[in-house]
Amino acid sequence: FSDPASNLGLEDIIRKALMGNLEDRPE
Amino acid sequence: GAKVLACPLNSCPVAPASRSSQEMWESFSQCFTPAVKEVVEFAKSIPGFQTLTQQDQVMLLKSGTFQVLMVRFCSLFDPKERTVTFLNGQTYSLASLRALGMGVLLDAMFDFSEKLGSLGLEPDEMALFMAVVLVSADRCGIVDVGAVEQLQENLIKALRTLITSRRPDDTTLFPKLLLRLPDLRTLNNQHSDKLLAFRIDP
Secondary structure, three states: OOOHHHHOOHHHHHHHHHHHHHHHOOO | OOEEOOOOOOOOOEEOOOOOHHHHHHHHHHHHHHHHHHHHHHHHHOOOHHHOOHHHHHHHHHHHHHHHHHHHOHHHEEOOOOEEEOOOOOEEEHHHHHHHHHHHHHHHHHHHHHHHHHOOOOHHHHHHHHHHHHHOOOOOOOOOHHHHHHHHHHHHHHHHHHHHHHOOOOOOHHHHHHOHHHHHHHHHHHHHHHHHHHHHOO
16 A cells, blocks of 8 residues: 555546646647 | 544545445545645646646645645634534534544644644745645655755745745744644655555445
8 A cells, every 4th residue: 555645546536637737738 | 333434524424334335435535526626726826836747746746635635624623622623514523533433643633733723824824835735745756856846945935935024023933834744744644544444444
């Protein structure tokens, strides 16, 4: 359990929230 | 047989025994997901955060989200009344939550909230402190350490300038604030252990 954030599903939420921003970013 | 998840972000500290652990976790996840998304939005608003690599942004948020939430929601812990108010508005006594097996972690959270609250930070000082907390998170997995250190240095300088310019006679506040950073790391570890223990053996 060296990566609690992944085990608790936190990383997935964080990545999705960050990706939303990246999708909005102009090329 | 009732299952306990006494986090202030949860809708209720105790779920009926008939509810499965997975169902309870999914319900809890729906409660904390908006708060986590808000931390991500807050991070994006920190000048310089989005210039970091996406991987480093993720790593800082992974290790710092709970710490930011702890600072943000420390006013939910009332040290005088010894109560915790959940986000749904329901207030529980520390004694009742302790009886549910949440003693050690809650005691540490109360202690932290009391210490931070006693510093009397203004909202903009608190926001800048949360930015420092996030960028001071565990360096584990960070690729561009130099960029993160530079951002951290800039944020700490900004916090020091804001606090010392506003309270030139109080030279103790800024160091007292920095002393809360290791407290938050310890709380973060305790909190992760508690949640992981629930996931393994609710």
